Amino acid sequence: MIKNVHGNTVDLLGEAIVSGRYAVGGSIPSESMLCEELGVSRTVVRESVKSLVAKGLIVTGPKVGTRVLTEDQWNWFDPDVITWQAKAGFTPEFVRDLQDLRRVVEPAAVRLAAVRATADDIAAIEAAYAGMKHAIEKGGDYVTFDLRFHQGLLHAAQNRMLVQMSKALNALLRTSFEISTAKKDGPKSSLPLHRAVLDAVIARDPARAEKAILILIDGAHKDIEQVLGSRRRLPRLSRPARPIKVT
Template sequence: MIKNVSGTTLDLLGAAIVGGRYAVGASMPPEPLLGEELGVSRTVVREAVKSLVAKGLVTTGPKVGTKVLPPDAWNWFDPDVIVWQSQAGLTREFLRDLQELRRVIEPAAVRIAAERATPADIAEIEVAFAGMKKAVEQGGDYVAHDLRFHQGLLRACHNRMMVQMSKALSALLRTSFEISTTRKDGPKNSLPLHRAVVDAVIARDADAAERAILVLIDGAREDIDTVLASRRRLPKLDMPAPLLRAA
């Protein structure tokens, strides 16, 4: 997706902060200087800074200017922040936090989904699973269907906070899925694990659903550990997800 001048300016400044160009606690250059450096108006820079404040990356105030906040203050549920981190490099700490978050949220979510999922919810999850299966067998965008699968499970909880979290988790989950798909036969081997989750939700078996999703999450963790140990290049989330080749 091609971004406008404001979006591009925000990306440049956000990536510079996350990448360490501006140190934590340091003041960023004044808006006129940033505008001159980036070739944009002061108004564009001001709007970008407002967005950075909303994302928790900086704080502003009279006489103190714009100061960079520590990573603990950043909104890690914001997709832009995740993309900027992927550009700077996905760290072991970041990936550890992601896996721990999944282990807390998704097992609880599938338990609720097993109790509340409607026929329409099941149909949506089945469509996503069919897309994953087709991508494995015929080639295609496996990651997009995998995301749709997990988002469908969260929406099937019919909990407004869970629904909002499904949107926030998308960029985080994509990180995990893209790494997993770099392993030989990773998507193919994960299909029966996803199927077990769907079948347990359909059967209204909350215990089985929780066990199945934990197997899936722990398998993803092993995939990530293997890729990290191999020192292979990690995915860049500002680029399209790689397509699978036909089996």
């Protein structure tokens, strides 16, 4: 999606804050300095600052100026904040926060999906599964279809708040899928686990669906902890997903 001048300015300032260019508790540059640095009008800068205030990144006022807030005050359910963190690089603490969130949210969502999923929901998840299977057998973009599979499950819960929460979870899902894809036979070994989740949803069996998704989540958790423990660099989500190559 192509953003306008305001959207681009919000992105530039947001990325600068999340990456630590502007220190917590410190001031961001003045309006005039930002206008000159970014080549935009005062109106654009003011509207961008308002957007960042709404996202919890900064506070502004006559006595405090415009200052960067601590991370615990940022809106971590805002897709832009997640995207900026992804570009800056995930910290182990951030990834573990998301892992905890996933273990709380996704099993509950899958239980609901097993009760509420429509025929269209099932068809969308089946199509995503078919894309994963094709990528394993013929090569291609496995990660995108894996994301669609899990997004389909959350959508099938028929809960608007869970759908919004999935935007935050996407960052963790993409990270864990990238790590899984990099492991030898990782996607191939996880495919039947995905099938077990889908079959349980189709069978309208909430308990079985929850048990199956927990097996998937715990496997992903183990993979990520191995990467964090080895201090290898986590995947950068600003890059395209790594395709599977069939030899």
